Amino acid sequence: MCHIVYAEREREYKNMKVLVVNCGSSSLKYQVLNMKNESLLAKGLIERIGIDGSITHEKIGLDEKFVVKKPLKDHKEAIMLMLEALQDKQHGVISSMDELGAIGHRVVHAGEKYAMSVMISDDVLNVLEDCIELAPLHNPPNIMGIRACRELLPNTPMIAVFDTAFHQTMPAESYTYALPYEYYERYKIRRYGFHGTSHKYVAERAADMLGVNLMDLKIITCHLGNGASVTAIKRGKCIDTSMGFTPLEGLVMGTRSGDLDPSIVSYIRDKEGIHLHDVIDVLNKKSGVLGISGISSDFRDLEDAVEEGNERAALAIKVFAHKVRFYIGAYIAEMNGVDAIVFTAGLGENSAQMRGVICTELGNLGIKLDLVKNNVRGKERIISRDDSKVAILLIPTNEELMIARDTYRIAKKYKDTI
Ligand code: ADP
Helix, strand or coil, rough: CCHHHHHHHHHHHHCCCCEEEECCCCCEEEEEEECCCEEEEEEEECCCCCCCCCEEEEEEECCCCCEEEECCCHHHHHHHHHHHHHCCCCCCCCHHHHEEEEEEEECCCCCCCCCEEECCCHHHHHHHHHHHHHHHCCCHHHHHHHHHHHCCCCCCCCCEECCCCCHHHHCHHHHHHCCCCCHHHHHHCCCCCHHHHHHHHHHHHHHHHHHHHHHEEEEEEEEECCCCEEEEECCCCCEEECCCCCCCCCCCCCCCCCCCHHHHHHHHHHHHCCHHHHHHHHHHHCCHHHHHCCEEEEEEHHHHHHHHHCCHHHHHHHHHHHHHHHHHHHHHHHHHCEEEEEEEHHHHHCCCCHHHHHHHCCHCCCEEECCCCCCCCCCCCECCCCCCCCCECCCCCCCCHEEEEEHHHHHHHHHHHC
C-alpha cells in the first residue's frame, strides 16, 4: 500500500507543473514549467494593471499568441486573467488549477531574514511586510501578487524566492557601510545586493560549462541589463556585490547613477531648488547612460548614435564600461584572482561591442577575449581565447528556471512531510 502511495507521489512530483509569478507595480510576468524535464510550457505578460490592462499569453509551440485587452482593477484581477489564460481551451496548458503543483513568487527584498527561498506562511508575509521600507517600490506589488494567489488557490503551496537571498553570505567587511554603527543596528542600513537569482544561476551554469566544481572556482558575474550589478563569487558563495542598500548603488545603469559622492545630493538640491526626493528621483530615473548621453537608456540607441558620431553617446558607453572594469579589478583583488568572468542580461548577452570594450587590454590579468567567438548574441558560449588564463563566458540568464527549481524542491519536501 505504502509503495503504491509513494509511486503515485513520485509520479505526481515528476510531472509537477510549477507556475512562476513576478509581480511589478503595474505588470505581472509569469511562466509555467514542467519540472519533469524543466521545459517551458507557457509564458505571459500582463501590463497596465490598474490602468487599462492587457495580457499577452504564449503557449510554447503554438504559433499564435493569446492577446486580450481588459480593464484590470488590481493584481487580483490580473491573476484571475492569468489563470483563465492558463486554462484556455486552445492556448492553455492546464485543464484545472489542481494541475499546478506549486507557485514560485519572485520577491525582491527579504532583508537579513532569509538567506534562501522559503515556503510562504502568514509569518513569512509579516516579514515581507516589515521589509517594505527597504524596498518600497518592489515589495508591495510582490506581496499583492502573493496575497491574490493565496486567495484564489488556497491549497497550492507557494514559495518565495528572494533577489537578496544569494548575497546574504557576504562577510561583514563587504556589507558594512562606514556610518555610525547604530544605524545598522537600529535601521538595518547595510549592503544587501540584488539580482541574486541571476548571479547564482549563471555561476552554476559557468561551472557546468567549464566542467569544474563550483566550489573550486572564483567567478565574477556581470549582470548588465537596464539595472546592472557585478558579483564576486568564491566557492559558490557571494562575497561581494556592487548594488547596496538599494539597487541605486554600484555600476552606471540605464537611468541610475550608480556610485557617486553623497555630497552631490544636497548640492543638486540647493542648486536646482528642488526637494530631496526629487533629487533621488533624478538619480534613479534621469541619470545613468540616459543622463550622460541625453539620448536614451537603451544601449542599442547609443550604439547607433555613436555610429553617427555622437560624442556624448560614446562617452556614456565609455563611462559604463569603465565602471564595470573598475569592479572586475576590485573583485580580482578581493578574491586574490579569478577563474571565470560571466556576462549576462540584456546588454551582457547581446552587445559584443560592450563586452569588447570591457575586456580590452586586460591581458596582463590573464583575461583575453576572442573577438571571433565574442561575435555572438544570446547564446551560451565560452568567448575567451584558448590561451586566456581566465575563462570569459556568455550565459543568458534564466531567473524563472531558478525560481521554479527552488519552488519544486521546497514544495516536494513539504509534500513529503504531510
Ligand atoms: P531589465 O530586465 O533590467 O529591464 P534587460 O536585462 O532586459 O533589462 O536588458 C535591457 C537592456 O539590454 C536594454 O535597455 C538594452 O540597453 C540592452 N540590450 C538589449 N538588446 C541589446 C542589443 N542587441 N544590443 C545592445 N544592447 C541591448
